[in-house]
Amino acid sequence: MHEDFSEDDLALIHALQLRPRAPWAALAPALGSSPTVLAQRWARLRAAGLAWITAYPLHGELAGGAMVALVEMNCAPGSVEAVARRLERMPRVHNIEYAAQGRDLLVTVSAASFEKLSALLLDELPALPGVASLHSHIGAKMHIEGSQWQLDALDRAQREEVLRTGRTEQDRPSERIYLRPDIYGPLVAELAHDGRATAAELAEKVGRPTSTVRRQLAALLHSRTLRMRCEVAQLHTRWPMAVIWWCRLPSSALAETISRLREDSRVRLCMSVTGSANLVINAWTADMTDLLAMQAHLERLMPTGQVLNSSVILRTRKRVGWLMHPDGRCTGEVIPLPGDLRAGSA
Numbered sequence: 434m435h436e437d438f439s440e441d442d443l444a445l446i447h448a449l450q451l452r453p454r455a456p457w458a459a460l461a462p463a464l465g466s467s468p469t470v471l472a473q474r475w476a477r478l479r480a481a482g483l484a485w486i487t488a489y490p491l492h493g494e495l496a497g498g499a500m501v502a503l504v505e506m507n508c509a510p511g512s513v514e515a516v517a518r519r520l521e522r523m524p525r526v527h528n529i530e531y532a533a534q535g536r537d538l539l540v541t542v543s544a545a546s547f548e549k550l551s552a553l554l555l556d557e558l559p560a561l562p563g564v565a566s567l568h569s570h571i572g573a574k575m576h577i578e579g580s581q582w583q584l585d586a587l588d589r590a591q592r593e594e595v596l597r598t599g600r601t602e603q604d605r606p607s608e609r610i611y612l613r614p615d616i617y618g619p620l621v622a623e624l625a626h627d628g629r630a631t632a633a634e635l636a637e638k639v640g641r642p643t644s645t646v647r648r649q650l651a652a653l654l655h656s657r658t659l660r661m662r663c664e665v666a667q668l669h670t671r672w673p674m675a676v677i678w679w680c681r682l683p684s685s686a687l688a689e690t691i692s693r694l695r696e697d698s699r700v701r702l703c704m705s706v707t708g709s710a711n712l713v714i715n716a717w718t719a720d721m722t723d724l725l726a727m728q729a730h731l732e733r734l735m736p737t738g739q740v741l742n743s744s745v746i747l748r749t750r751k752r753v754g755w756l757m758h759p760d761g762r763c764t765g766e767v768i769p770l771p772g773d774l775r776a777g778s779a
Contacts, residue, residue, distance in 0.1 A: 437483055437669050441466070443586035445474055446484050446665055448595045450583045453486045453628050453661040454654070455595070463587075463594040482762030483666045486628030487753055488621060488659050489527075500550040501543045501572040503706065503713060504558065505536040512563030513537050519561050521751050524768055525553060529751040532677070532744045536568075539677065539746070570706040570713065576691045577703035579753070580662040582717070584670070585698065617653060620646070625754055626767045628661050662753065668761030672699065672717035675746035676724050678731060679710035682738025687712070693734050699727060710741050 438446075441464070448460050457468035464471065478484040490499075508516045513531075520526045520540060528541035542558075544550035554569050587595065619639040623630055630638075632647035639646065653659055667673060682690060687705070694700050694714065702715035714731065718724040724745070731740060749757050756764045 437481070440586065442474060442478060442483075443584055444591070445471060446478070446663060447584040447586040448591075449475070449484075449486060449663040451587075451592060451595045453663050455598075459598045460595060463591050463598060482758065482765060483669055484664065485755065485763050486661065486663045487626070487755060487767070488624035488628045488661050489753060490621065490658060490660070499543060499545055500547050501541065501575075502550060502554060503570045503572070503704075504540040504542060504554070505532075505568040505570075506538040506540055506558070507565045507567070508537045508563050509565045516561060516563040517750055519563075521756055522768060524754075526751065526768075527753055528749070530675075530746045531748040531750065533747055534744045535742065536744070539744070570708050570710065573705040573707060575702075575704050577695060577700055578660075579664075579701050580660050582701045583698070584665070616649060620649060620653060621659065622767075622769050624659070624661075625769075628663075664752065664755070664763070666761040666763065667717060667749070670717070672719055673761075674718045674720060674724055675701075675749070676716055676718060676727075677744050677746065678714045678716075678728065678740050679742040680712040680714060680731070680735060680738055680740050681710055682712060682735045686735065686737050690734055690738070697727075697730070699723075712738075 444464050445460075448455070448464060452460070457471045460471060461468050466474075475484075506516070517529055517531075517538060520529050520538070525542050525544055526540055527543060528539075530539045531537070532539045540558075542550070542553055544553050550571070554567070558564060558567060620635055623635050623638045627634075632650050633643050635650060636643040636646040667675065690712070691703060694703050697716070699716040699718055700714060701717055702713070704713050705711060706713050716727060718727055728740060728743065748759055749761070751757060751768070752763075754767050756766045756768070758764055
């Protein structure tokens with residue numbers, strides 16, 4: 434584990450992965466600390482770019498008309514950095530990763546409808562200077578996503594205590610709401626930058642009365658529309674190697690395979706996609722030995738399927754809208770969400 438993290442730091446991050454907006458007073462007993470110390474520790478981690486809390490509309494079942502795609506992109510010689518700089522400023526580009534073997538960049542994009550996604554993939558991305566070719570995989574169903582990934586710093590009793598004491602009325606799900614851009618867009622954009630922002634802090638940012646923002650924030654958090662996510666600088670954990678596998682398996686084996694994948698703590702993403710590969714799996718692993726062992730495990734999980742391709746992620750430049758330093762820490766800069774924000778967008 435990187436020396437930047439103490440055991441207490443890791444415990445706090447794990448607790449915030451379980452309850453991103455839990456009050457410090459609620460977390461303090463489970464973590465054996467005080468609210469003041471927890472707040473100070475979190476402020477230090479966030480300022481260093483080692484951990485952060487963000488928020489984004491669910492794509493879940495890719496519902497609400499929203500669409501997501503994984504794009505394998507190749508660039509003209511010498512133009513990878515220039516292309517990445519253009520991509521990182523595009524709100525519809527959520528993740529940018531430098532990939533080994535077979536492609537220069539792996540890009541995750543979304544759009545509010547199939548028509549808009551088609552325009553992005555057919556017109557906008559290919560027209561970027563330096564883009565030589567791209568190959569797109571349309572997301573069909575998200576099974577596992579990054580907000581479900583957790584550290585292993587807390588034992589079972591601590592996890593249960595955090596889940597129990599950190600629960601608030603806003604954690605109880607209600608009906609998914611339509612995120613009207615004029616009302617909720619600014620709030621979501623600010624929560625994307627700081628998922629723990631209070632109603633008073635948000636009100637100051639968006640220029641609305643605190644009472645109004647408190648009501649809107651409660652409705653937003655009480656809905657099933659927004660995903661809160663505590664992230665950590667990957668290269669500073671004991672799982673510094675990211676890998677993506679492109680798999681093909683029959684539909685009859687999908688449910689059992691996904692169920693088994695949910696038991697593997699290294700899996701960060703699992704999504705059904707279109708194309709010759711119909712399942713994409715992303716994981717964080719400890720080293721090459723761990724990576725190869727996990728691939729062997731995947732092959733055993735899919736006796737009627739196969740791993741068609743794999744690629745190690747050499748560097749992450751953008752993750753869920755956040756720009757990243759080469760060493761895996763976040764820069765603190767978040768690219769604003771698209772103006773046509775709506776429920777179900779990624």
